[in-house]
Amino acid sequence: MERCDVLVLGGGPAGSSCAWGLRDSRLDVRVADRATFPRDKACAGWITPQVLSALGIEPEAYRKERVLQPIRGLSLARQGDLATVVDCGEVVSFGIRRSEFDHFLLERTNARLYLGDPTLDLRREAGRWVRNGELAARVLVGAGGHFCPVARELGARADGSEPATVHACEIEFEMTPAQQRACAVRPDLPALVFGRDLRGYGWVLRKGDWLNIGLGRRDGRDLPRRTDEFLTWLGATGRIPTGVARQLRRHAYLFHAESPRALAAEGVLLVGDAAGLACARSGEGIRPAVESGLLAARTIAEGIRRPPADMARAYARALLQRFGARPGRARPGLTGRLPASWRGAFAHHALTSRWFASRIVVDRWFLHRRDPALGGF
Structure with a gap:
């Protein structure tokens, strides 16, 4: 042996x-x-500059033979609402x-x-x-x-x-020139779309000629129907090309x-x-x-x-x-403390607030811009 x-x-x-x-x-x-x-x-x-720094990767060297899509911000919306675009004015992440x-x-x-x-x-x-x-x-x-x-x-x-398992499904494919013209999502501003019930979110991310679409939710039992509705809505609103295949791959995380x-x-x-x-x-x-x-x-x-x-x-x-600590349970957050009938209205106002969308959702929740890179390697 x-x-x-x-x-x-x-x-x-x-x-x-x-x-x-x-x-x-x-x-x-x-x-x-x-x-x-x-x-x-x-x-x-998507990976942040802190990841590249921790791994000692030079962006210019990496992108010579591979996709490294610069990302300047995010487009945020609750499904069915107008989007709030947060442009950070500089590259804050990369699509790979x-x-x-x-x-x-x-x-x-x-x-x-x-x-x-x-x-x-x-x-x-x-x-x-x-x-x-x-x-x-x-x-x-x-x-x-x-x-x-x-x-x-x-x-x-x-x-x-396992309790609190998040179920997700997604697809990634190379777009034809016609599909690229029909995709309204900008490569440098990926779209995040939160569910109406706030139990998950979907995304549309362009990486050069490639397009990644996905949806993650806490309730996996209803994922196929929710995903189909999400893809239909994306196509109807012009965010993605019509006729995208529906054979998405599933995965899970905690x-x-x-x-x-x-x-x-x-x-x-x-x-x-x-x-x-x-x-x-x-x-x-x-x-x-x-x-x-x-x-x-x-x-x-x-x-x-x-x-x-x-x-x-x-x-x-x-x-x-x-x-951070691992208490084994979710913190309720502000929306978790609100009556269910109030949560939708709060989410709508929060996501349409440029301050909240920029400082909380983009900087803190998704890009962790204030967290320093892990050093010493």
Whole structure:
């Protein structure tokens, strides 16, 4: 049986960031993923300058061969209402294609890769994690997203039955010239459309010639009908070209503050969606994935020779310090304290207020512009 120091299960942004963070550690790092890369990964895919800074990526170098769509702000509306456009006057985010971004991150890890290789068996033996009876690792990093097998080993219920699971579906396709002319959403101002009941939001994001459309809601049972209504409304209002295919892909995630998942255990750390780290309100997953991967790398480099339980506690402390407390329940917020009959009117007035739309929704909830980049890597 082969042995290694660190085995990362999942080659997405969380797993590749962890492996990249360990590139100079002299540890034997392996990354395994059931997919081959580049993989087809539908994702809204906007990243902030802080993500590029934490990963040491120069925007101009990255965009030479890949999509890196500058974003200056957001167009906000409740479905059926007029939009409020928030133009920040400078580039505040970038649209990327996950197939390109994930492959780029994985290629620069210097780790040994096992791609197209699913994890069929995972067990703890003699102080090591053994994968498929062939590879034993001192430390296991679960980076396989919401349905990660490592998270299931720690008690996660990845079948959608966990409390506060957010269900989403989306599609991404390359537009024809005619479709590009028919798409009213500006590439530098993606559209966010909140549901009338405020239990989710949809988005339209142009990335060069590519278009990503999606919808996320807290109630997954009604997602197909809501998605169909959303796409119909987008087409009827001219926001997207008519005739867009309705074969959307589904996925799920958990907000950090509400997630019931463990963050770590002896010899194992969870990162990104495997740990349930999505940002509250926005559901953004790439930045917490990258930052948790880097924090896991730092914890491993500093603590791999310490008792495994000590390393697990150190990692959990680092995550909570970075992302905030985890009470396991949602804060009601202002709308949650209002009678149901008042919430729609409040949302309408809030989203049409340029101050609220700019300072709260865009700067604080979606782009986290005041949060500094994670340094030290």
